[in-house]
Amino acid sequence: MLGDMSNARELIPLLDAVDALPAAQALRSRSYELLRLSPGASVVDVGCGAGLAVRELAGQGVRAIGVDLDDEMIAVAKERYPSSDFRPGTAYELPLNTGEVTGYRADKVLHELADAGQALREAARVLAxxxxxxxxxxxxxTFVIDSDRPELTRAIVHARADLITSPRAARRYRNLLLECGFESVEVEVRTAVFTDGMILPLLTGAAHAALDCGAITQEQHDSWTAEQKARAGRDRLFLALPMFVVSATGG
Known part of the structure; x- marks a missing residue:
C-alpha cells in the first residue's frame, strides 16, 4: 500500500485480518479475473503491501511483480514469500521497462497520490x-456508519476524508483512465459490510482524526466513540464501504 506506512509492521495484523474476510477475498479474485491473464503472462501489483496478491497471482501461473514504496512492507513480503519478486518503487516511477508487463493492478493506492493521472500515465508506459x-x-x-448522531457522523467522515491526499480518487477512476488513453473502461461497485469489533479502531481513529483537526469538539469525540464502543459490546456496529473496481485495456 503505497504511502506513509511508518508503522508498517504494526499495521500488518490488521491488514491480514481484513484480507482474510470473505468479501476481501472475493474482491481480490474479481480483480484477477478482470486482468484476463494467460499462463506465463506478467503482472505488476502496485502498492503490494505484504505481498498476498503477488503470491495469489503467482499461484495462477503468471509472473507477478510486487512494488511498494515502503521498505518495511517489501521486507515483510520477502520474508513471507521469498521466491516472489518484490521491488521498491513508487507508482510514479515503476522499476519496470516500457511494455514489460501485460497486467497492472493497484488496490487502494491512488487515493494516497497527489497526481493519480501521472501514476496512470506510468501504468500506460509499463503495459504492453x-x-x-x-x-x-x-x-x-462515502463511508456509511450507523450512529444515533448522523450529523456528527457526517462531520467525522468528511473531516477524516479531508486528511487523505486524494479522498475522492475512486469516483474519478473511469475518467482518469479515459484521459490517459485507456479503452473499454468498465466500472463495478462492491459494497463491503463490517459489523464486528475488528472495525472499532477504524471508527474511533476517524473520530480522533476529526478531533485533532478541529472538526469536532472533545465532548463530541467522547460521546461518539462511547456510542460506537457500546455498539461493539452489543453487536450493533455497522460500516458499509463501497469499493470501486474499474478495469480497462491499454491502447
Missing amino acids: PGGRIVLIGQDWD
Missing part, C-alpha cells in the same frame, strides 16, 4: 499494447 489495468479503491466521502 492491449494490456489490462485494474484499479480498486474506496471513496473516503
Whole structure:
C-alpha cells in the first residue's frame, strides 16, 4: 500500500485480518479475473503491501511483480514469500521497462497520490499494447456508519476524508483512465459490510482524526466513540464501504 506506512509492521495484523474476510477475498479474485491473464503472462501489483496478491497471482501461473514504496512492507513480503519478486518503487516511477508487463493492478493506492493521472500515465508506459489495468479503491466521502448522531457522523467522515491526499480518487477512476488513453473502461461497485469489533479502531481513529483537526469538539469525540464502543459490546456496529473496481485495456 503505497504511502506513509511508518508503522508498517504494526499495521500488518490488521491488514491480514481484513484480507482474510470473505468479501476481501472475493474482491481480490474479481480483480484477477478482470486482468484476463494467460499462463506465463506478467503482472505488476502496485502498492503490494505484504505481498498476498503477488503470491495469489503467482499461484495462477503468471509472473507477478510486487512494488511498494515502503521498505518495511517489501521486507515483510520477502520474508513471507521469498521466491516472489518484490521491488521498491513508487507508482510514479515503476522499476519496470516500457511494455514489460501485460497486467497492472493497484488496490487502494491512488487515493494516497497527489497526481493519480501521472501514476496512470506510468501504468500506460509499463503495459504492453492491449494490456489490462485494474484499479480498486474506496471513496473516503462515502463511508456509511450507523450512529444515533448522523450529523456528527457526517462531520467525522468528511473531516477524516479531508486528511487523505486524494479522498475522492475512486469516483474519478473511469475518467482518469479515459484521459490517459485507456479503452473499454468498465466500472463495478462492491459494497463491503463490517459489523464486528475488528472495525472499532477504524471508527474511533476517524473520530480522533476529526478531533485533532478541529472538526469536532472533545465532548463530541467522547460521546461518539462511547456510542460506537457500546455498539461493539452489543453487536450493533455497522460500516458499509463501497469499493470501486474499474478495469480497462491499454491502447
